[in-house]
Amino acid sequence: MKLTLLIAGSVLTLFSFLPLISTPLWWIRVLDFPRVHVALLLTITTVAYVVCYGLGNTREIILIALWGLAILNEARYIFPFTPIAPIEALQTEQKQPRNSFNIMIANVRMTNTKYQKFLELVLETDPDMVVINEPNEAWHNHMRQELEDKYKYSIKKPLENTYGMMLYSKLKLHNSEIRYLVEDSIPSFYTVVELAGGAKFDFFTVHPQPPRLLKNTETREAELLIVAKQAKATSYPSIVAGDLNDVAWSNTTRLFKNISGMLDPRVGRGFYNTYNAFIPLFRYPLDHVFYDPTFRLLDIKRLKKFGSDHFPIMITLNYEPQDEEKQEHPVAAPEEHEEANEMIQEGLKKGEELNGERKGEEVK
Incomplete structure (x- = not known):
């Protein structure tokens, strides 16, 4: 029993500190995800060890202190996403918001065939915009008629590689583009959205590869x-939405927020875990909406599952440029800009390698 606790505590401590290494290696980056689980398991291990065996010598005291530091290291990442932390994205104070709209983000899972169940959810919640990740032609064909009758505007790129994407909108879309920012087989969308009152914002949707x-x-x-850089550079306020395949507390997400200057409505409210819908004990916040401080939050909620391994999430925002300065504006330090530029160059180089490997193959 003692040996088991020592091994468990040592492994969990390693899991806590390894993600501090700035590297894209998959076996390190996956450890960004289970920080809550590592913190809870290591706390249980530490308490069990102290209760059962005490602190009999200096070596054991040092060991338990190290485990405690590992727990605190995990806690500092996840604390901002608990309801006791300060809220970052402020709630609207308008009793009758005049420029409100809502967005549903849903990874439908390409192999999921419960098309009608998803359609019923869309009809029931009636979002102004629907971002769909992972649709293939089967998904497109099963939803085309009902969604195109309901939504006047759309951008569609169904694919058979799990990186298809579709956007349906009641709000008018301008200058819409399907972009391939890094990999030729992974699209992202850009469009300018016009609200009913005439105000416009830039809308980006993404679904990059996971570790x-x-x-x-x-x-x-x-x-x-x-x-993040594109959103910061545009003349309109921006919103970025989609399955980012990254957790809200990772170093990449922190960089994304600071470079873009956008807010995360999860901060101070909760995790709003969206994946894995099939495994309650292992769920993480992978589907996100980040937005410019010119918007205020009305509501954010996780919707019921419909057969995918992701829960949909829906957010309702109000455009309030007059109160922009009352909200926190994330700002990147010079060294963060340098770090981001290095990561972009490294990723583009890797993307070129992957695109080269696909030459001669059909990219659908």
Whole structure:
């Protein structure tokens, strides 16, 4: 029993500190995800060890102190996303918001065939905009008629590689583009959205590759940080939405926020975990909406599952440029700009390698 606790505590401590290494290696970056789990398991291990065996010598005191530091290291990442932390994105104070709209983000899972269940959810919640990740032609064909009858504007790129994307909107879209920022097989969308009152904002949707076995994260980092720079440079306020395949507390997400100057409505409110819908004990916040401080929050909620391994999430915002300065504006330090530029260059280089490997193959 003692040996088991020592091994468990040592492994969990390693899991806590390894993600501090700035590297795109997949086996390190996946450890960004389970910080809550590592903190809870290491706390249980530490308490069990002290209760069962005490602190009999200096070596054990040092060991328990190290485990405690590992727990605090995890806690500092996840604390901002608990309801006891200060709220970052302010709630609207308008009793009758005049420029409000809502967005649903849903990774439908390409192999999921419960098309009608998803359609029923869209009809029930009636969002102004729907961002759909992972649709293929089957998804497109099953939803085309009902969604195109309901939504006047759309951008569609269904694919068979799990990186398809579709956007349906009641709000008018201008200058819409399908972009391939890093990899030729992974699209992202850009469009200018016009609100009912005439105000406009830039809207970016993304779905980069996740860290997984033998797949490092250079291209994910590059795509997110390129979008962050694009969102910051535009003349309109921006919103970025989609399945980022990254958790809200990662170093990449922190860089993304600071470079883009956008707010995360999860901060001070909760995790709003969207993946994995099938495994309650292992869920993480992967589907995100970040937005400019010219917007105020009305509501954010996780919707019911419909057969995908992701829960949909829906956010309702109000355009309030007159109160922009009352909200926090994330700002990147010079060294963060340098770090972001290095990560972008590394990701673009990796993307070129991957695109080169696909030459001669059909990119659908």
